[in-house]
Amino acid sequence: KSVKKGFDFTLMVAGESGLGKSTLVNSLFLTDLYKDRKLLNAEERIMQTVEITKHTVDIEEKGVKLKLTIVDTPGFGDAVNNTECWKSVADYIDQQFEQYFRDESGLNRKNIQDNRVHCCLYFISPFGHGLRPLDVEFMKALHEKVNIVPVLAKADTLTPSEVKKKKMKIREEIEQYGIKIYQFPDCDSDEDEDFKQQDSELKESIPFAVIGSNTVVEAKGKRVRGRLYPWGIVEVENSAHCDFVKLRNMLVRTHMQDLKDVTRETHYENYRAQCIQSMTRMVVKERNRNKLTRESGTDFPIPAMPRMADNETEKLIREKDEELRRMQEMLQRIQDQMHTQKEAY
Amino acid sequence: MSDVVPPEVRPKPAVPANSHNVAHNGGHGLGGSHSSSGGSTLLGYIGIDTIIEQMRKKTMKTGFDFNIMVVGNSGLGKSTLVNTLFKSQVSRRSAGWARDEKIPKTVEVKAVSHVLEEGGVKMKLTVIDTPGFGDQINNDNCWEPISKYINEQYEKFLKEEVNITRKKRIPDTRVHCCLYFISPTGHSLRQLDVEFMKRLSHSVNIIPVIAKADTMTIEERQEFKQRVRKELEMGGIEFYPQKEFDEDMEDKNDNDKIREAMPFAVVGSDKEYQVNGKRVLGRKTQWGIVEVENPNHCEFAQLRDFLIRSHLQDLKEVTHNIHYESYRAKRLNENGGLHPISCNDTQESNL
Numbered sequence: 185k186s187v188k189k190g191f192d193f194t195l196m197v198a199g200e201s202g203l204g205k206s207t208l209v210n211s212l213f214l215t216d217l218y219k220d221r222k223l224l225n226a227e228e229r230i231m232q233t234v235e236i237t238k239h240t241v242d243i244e245e246k247g248v249k250l251k252l253t254i255v256d257t258p259g260f261g262d263a264v265n266n267t268e269c270w271k272s273v274a275d276y277i278d279q280q281f282e283q284y285f286r287d288e289s290g291l292n293r294k295n296i297q298d299n300r301v302h303c304c305l306y307f308i309s310p311f312g313h314g315l316r317p318l319d320v321e322f323m324k325a326l327h328e329k330v331n332i333v334p335v336l337a338k339a340d341t342l343t344p345s346e347v348k349k350k351k352m353k354i355r356e357e358i359e360q361y362g363i364k365i366y367q368f369p370d371c372d373s374d375e376d377e378d379f380k381q382q383d384s385e386l387k388e389s390i391p392f393a394v395i396g397s398n399t400v401v402e403a404k405g406k407r408v409r410g411r412l413y414p415w416g417i418v419e420v421e422n423s424a425h426c427d428f429v430k431l432r433n434m435l436v437r438t439h440m441q442d443l444k445d446v447t448r449e450t451h452y453e454n455y456r457a458q459c460i461q462s463m464t465r466m467v468v469k470e471r472n473r474n475k476l477t478r479e480s481g482t483d484f485p486i487p488a489m490p491r492m493a494d495n496e497t498e499k500l501i502r503e504k505d506e507e508l509r510r511m512q513e514m515l516q517r518i519q520d521q522m523h524t525q526k527e528a529y
Numbered sequence: 530m531s532d533v534v535p536p537e538v539r540p541k542p543a544v545p546a547n548s549h550n551v552a553h554n555g556g557h558g559l560g561g562s563h564s565s566s567g568g569s570t571l572l573g574y575i576g577i578d579t580i581i582e583q584m585r586k587k588t589m590k591t592g593f594d595f596n597i598m599v600v601g602n603s604g605l606g607k608s609t610l611v612n613t614l615f616k617s618q619v620s621r622r623s624a625g626w627a628r629d630e631k632i633p634k635t636v637e638v639k640a641v642s643h644v645l646e647e648g649g650v651k652m653k654l655t656v657i658d659t660p661g662f663g664d665q666i667n668n669d670n671c672w673e674p675i676s677k678y679i680n681e682q683y684e685k686f687l688k689e690e691v692n693i694t695r696k697k698r699i700p701d702t703r704v705h706c707c708l709y710f711i712s713p714t715g716h717s718l719r720q721l722d723v724e725f726m727k728r729l730s731h732s733v734n735i736i737p738v739i740a741k742a743d744t745m746t747i748e749e750r751q752e753f754k755q756r757v758r759k760e761l762e763m764g765g766i767e768f769y770p771q772k773e774f775d776e777d778m779e780d781k782n783d784n785d786k787i788r789e790a791m792p793f794a795v796v797g798s799d800k801e802y803q804v805n806g807k808r809v810l811g812r813k814t815q816w817g818i819v820e821v822e823n824p825n826h827c828e829f830a831q832l833r834d835f836l837i838r839s840h841l842q843d844l845k846e847v848t849h850n851i852h853y854e855s856y857r858a859k860r861l862n863e864n865g866g867l868h869p870i871s872c873n874d875t876q877e878s879n880l
Contacts, residue, residue: 202714264721265667311712311741312604317632318666341713341744343814411746414825416817425815 190249192298193440194280196330197254198273198322199307200261203337208305208396209254211409211420212432215241234259234272255301261318270322277301277329281455289514289521300452303366303435303443304330307337308391314353315361323363329451331366331443333435334358339393339426340411340418347393354391365390368434369442386434392427395420460518463511470508474501592644592651594701595841596682598733599656600675600725601710602663603632605740610708610797611656613810613821614833618799619643619656633661636671638678640702657704663721672725679704679733683856690857703853705844706769706836707733710740711757711792715749718760726766732852734769734844736836737761742794742827743812743819750794757792768792770840774847787835793828796821 197205209215235258243250257273280300287296304326308319323332334354339347358365368387375383397420401410409420420428435443599607599620608620620641642655659675662668682703689699707729711722726735737757742750761768770788775781798821801808810821820826836844 200714202712202716262719264724265669267667309604310744311602312664313632316664321666338744340814340816341741343812413743413746413817413819414823415743415819416814418816 190251191440192251192253193444194253194255194299194301194303195435196257196273196277196301196304197307198257198260198304199337200309200318201258203307203309204394204396205256205305205307205337207398208335208337208394208428210398211396211428212435213241213243213252215243234269236272236276253299260322266318269318270325273322274325274329277326278455281329281452282459284452285456285459289517300447301330302440302447304332306332306334308334308354310336310338310341310350314350315357320357320361320363323358323365324361327364328454331446331451332363333366333431334391335431336391336393338395340395342393351389351391351393366443366446368439386430389427389430392431394428394431395426396428460515463515467508467511470504474505589649589651591698592653593845594653594655595845596640596655596657596702596705598659598675598679598704598707599710600659600662600707601740602712603660605710605712606797607658607708607710607740609799610710610738610740610795610829612799613797613829614836615645615654617643617645619645619654620658632664634665636661636674638674655702668721671721672728675725676729676732679729680856683732683853684860686853687857687860701845703848704733705848707735709735709737711737713739713741713744713753713794715745715753717753717756723760723764723766726761726768727764730766730768732856734771734847734852735766736769737792738832739792739794741796743796745794754792754794769844769847771847774851783839790828790831793832793835795829795832796827797829 195209197209199205237256237258238253239256240251240253243252255276260269260273263269277300284296284298284300287293306319306323308315323334326332336342336347336350336354342350368383370383395411395418397409397411397418399409399411400407401412401417402408403410403417403419408422411418411420419425423429597611599611601607611620612618637660638657639660640655640657642653645652645654657678662671662675665671686699686701686703689696709722709726711718722737726737729735739750739753739757745753767773768791770784772781772784772788775784796812796819798810798812798819800811800813802811802813802818803809804811804818804820809818809823812819812821821829824830
């Protein structure tokens with residue numbers, strides 16, 4: 185039945201413009217999502233802030249339907265002053281969580297739309313010497329909200345030894361700055377050797393050195409996706425040339441479900457916990473405030489008590505109390521849910 | 530006196546030393562008592578044209594200075610390119626700096642000098658690096674330290690010139706050329722590129738280059754170049770060679786061809802590989818070897834010829850006659866002029 189319904193997956197791509205994000209997305213899913221895109225020039229881009237754009241495409245293969253949503257972040261890192269340019273990205277992710285939170289606590293839960301971002305591909309420039317300050321800040325701002333998979337963009341600009349050096353440097357810096365990227369789950373001990381080896385190779389390849397292409401070229405008699413240079417042809421799907429195949433396999437074939445699970449179990453739960461915490465804090469604050477105004481010893485503020493204050497404040501206090509009561513009801517519902525969920529597991 | 534050739538005589542390369550009955554074209558003749566459409570036919574060989582040989586001898590004795598600044602985000606291959614251009618380890622990196630040093634928090638300006646010798650001619654080459662440019666999250670005003678450095682060199686020169694007893698040869702630390710490295714995004718210029726070039730194209734010769742050009746196919750490169758040129762035009766950015774300083778039709782034609790081809794898409798390398806029996810500078814990838822000096826692969830050779838083999842002297846002249854002069858005029862107009870180094874009021878107070 186779930187196969188009939190199809191799966192959905194939301195992938196976010198982030199990084200400076202010109203790193204090949206759109207090309208890679210098209211290559212990964214063999215789509216042409218950005219066909220009519222108009223590239224802005226430098227002057228036009230001055231007034232731009234970081235936008236969030238969404239493209240949805242339905243892919244079907246061998247009877248399995250996938251509703252893929254790509255979230256793009258044009259304008260990220262393009263300005264002269266990029267302070268906090270990741271804020272709109274973080275806000276977007278939070279908004280999706282909030283919407284899901286509301287839906288989950290609502291009455292009609294059968295058809296919840298899951299727009300939560302399941303994975304964020306962060307594009308690291310191959311031209312730097314490892315991570316740049318902007319890369320570090322972005323990843324630290326988002327590593328607890330979304331699964332971050334770092335990729336080394338435009339890897340055809342690098343020789344094999346440069347790729348190795350950069351990957352090592354980036355991995356070192358990720359550890360040094362305490363950035364929590366998406367961790368591949370360890371394989372079970374009863375998996376076969378092949379699988380285990382593939383799995384360790386995967387872990388060693390982070391960040392994936394990727395190349396994308398919108399064009400098909402002829403290489404050694406075959407037609408392949410690639411890039412034609414005067415000095416040779418780069419084949420996107422050739423593992424000796426880049427990690428594209430590894431990334432695609434991981435994203436689509438082996439780890440899609442895990443990415444969704446981690447989003448649900450870790451990132452979303454973090455958000456919920458924070459949300460509930462702040463709501464509880466608000467309730468406590470209100471309680472204390474009411475205590476001061478009424479000097480009553482009751483735990484739950486009951487609106488129907490006569491007050492010394494005038495009518496205006498009385499009305500306000502009553503409204504606040506209503507709101508508080510609603511929040512408490514919601515809290516109660518959530519707690520009940522948690523109980524039922526725990527029992528369901 | 531500076532070591533720059535006086536503007537009236539521009540030594541054009543490879544002029545035959547012993548030709549009689551030559552009618553000199555253009556207004557480049559010495560003196561000028563003859564009509565403007567060219568000199569009169571000489572009745573015998575005088576030997577005026579040996580001035581070029583004389584100047585050559587002098588230059589060989591004194592040598593000359595050339596100061597080149599490189600600006601761009603870190604990792605764009607600036608040091609490698611400069612090393613490749615001058616076929617020696619002249620960049621800051623080679624002077625004992627580790628490749629993996631941290632990005633500085635503010636833009637620094639660091640100069641390293643080397644003396645290069647070729648064919649008996651000595652050149653004191655100074656490479657001025659600008660680490661930290663464009664690397665921070667907030668790059669507001671990151672061009673200021675660079676602008677300040679350039680003006681400081683003009684100021685230094687001005688102070689020496691204005692001295693009563695001047696040095697025979699004022700050391701020239703002025704920046705003759707600024708190579709600006711554009712990141713090969715394939716889209717267009719970045720805001721920072723436009724801001725920098727807008728602000729500095731009037732105080733220094735800017736030569737934009739597209740770095741790490743092996744990231745783009747030939748088609749992508751052409752499209753990118755076109756877009757970049759359009760943006761430079763729209764931003765009113767006059768890069769070197771500036772149209773307004775073309776002296777005559779010949780200049781204009783030569784320079785137009787160069788302007789059409791700019792910004793040059795370059796690749797740098799300090800490693801050699803064997804290709805078709807020859808040893809070439811290049812980058813070896815899994816799918817082939819990018820040859821730095823192969824014009825079919827990238828435009829490094831064009832940049833080198835332009836920068837060193839045809840326009841080196843002109844870069845210095847434009848710096849001295851135009852950029853420096855406008856700085857000087859500005860300085861002398863403000864605050865009623867410079868104060869002289871020694872106390873001789875009557876002469877200098879009219880400045």
